[in-house]
Amino acid sequence: MTAENTQIEFKNTNFWYNSKQILFDISLKIYSNKITALIGPSGCGKSTLLRCINRMNDLIPISKIDGKIFYNNENIYEKNIDVIELRKKIGMVFQKPNPFPMSIFDNVAYGLRVQNINDKTKIKQIVKDSLEKADLWDEIKERLNFSAFRLSGGQQQRLCIARALAIDPEIILLDEPCSALDPLATAKIESLLRKLKNERTIIIVTHNMHQAKRISDYACYLLNGKVIEYSGTAEMFDSPKNKLTKDYINGEFG
């Protein structure tokens, strides 16, 4: 494990939502070009943990965080950190596909346009590349100007991945991206993620242990806001060290 490059490091992170503590003293390292799965029962804090990484929790006014989270050796909760720049480097895909009510093309171009990239040929090229990387290009290349709402749920989610890829982030955070999808659409997303990890670090929240087992390199089991076990995925599923982990992955609880 020492040969891996650390990309994100939590150091004694605590998080409160409205005076209720959600995360307790989280310390863990996330390695680059790997898929790390955050697993655990509903309400264990895995989504909150994920949203700390791109500071999405900043949007909740009554939340409080302490401790440090390092991204490429820089604490992202320092005062001088530009959150906008951070989010350009750390993309996010949400639980429910959330395409914007505009054309497929405009959805993917959105992140470029907010960066004031106006070169039309460049935008076209990036949109095409991103849709190809998200395995969606062949299905929709004829109807780029159709509303994104006319795509199926699985296609919408891949569109959201393409939209995140368009701004070329180093890390992609996925918050239960397949929970609203059928098994076939899920399989497509999973194979896509396996392909993407060659270039990017992927952190995925999932309540589906089979999914974690299928796609992740590392797995982190959270319970009641605490890290119970964090290790290589194969190791965790073959020989969990903690009894709580064992109970959870054997389906005896959760």
Added chain:
Amino acid sequence: MVNEHVRQNIYFISFRIATFLSVVFLLFILLYTLKEGIGVIDIKFLTSMWFHRNITRGGIFPAIIGTIFLAIGVSIISIPIGICTAIYLNEYAKENLLTRTIKLAIRNLAGVPSIVYGIFGLSFFVLFLKLGGSLISASLTLGCMTLPWIITTSEEALKSVPLSFREGSYALGATKWQTVRKNVLPYSFSGMLTGSILGISRAMGETAPIIMVGATFFMGYLPTSPFDKFMALPYHLFILATQHSSPNAREYALGTALVLVALIFMLNLGVFVLRYKLRKKKEW
């Protein structure tokens, strides 16, 4: 034991009766105005100046113009301020005691009787700011009255845009302003417009406040500057219906009412068409 089907039928029948009553009242008002007022409406009535001594010889043109000017004045004053306030309150202001108090106060202001705005307009705009009884004083007074309404409906329009659009935008590195401009305002625009126009329609029909701040029953010329006094349809019809001695006065009052209703109806129809065009963009 009451059969659930019977219970359901009792409820639905009472709802149906309520709906029927509302429709009947509205239709009755409209048809009555139409039947009684249509007789006096002709080109002369709509386009000539008011003739005071013999009302059958003149028209209500200056009152129509006055009401249109007033609507324009109120729109210029209240729509931009109202929409900007709603954006600030809903998108930027931190949710705390102060914001909540302000929002509550605005909602309460929407319920303050128009005559209270009238007396405020008289003391503040007419007398204190020395704007006199004028179009501008009336526009400002009715603007203040319409403002809480526009703010409240615009806020509702902003709230109806799903949070997921905002989150998705932030996650792509958009600033708050970019998110609001590109991914919230375009979808709430038609709701804001509808709310604003309903507010303006209400203002166009107000009588009590404008009497205090510049409306006049008789004026031999059209207003040429914002500081002129003006005639207005609702006040005109009030005087005709209650104060005028001419035997034709009642008929002319109903004709005036019909013109006012038609004017407001046209405004709302315009918004309806515009909304229909904008709606095509909205697909969630």
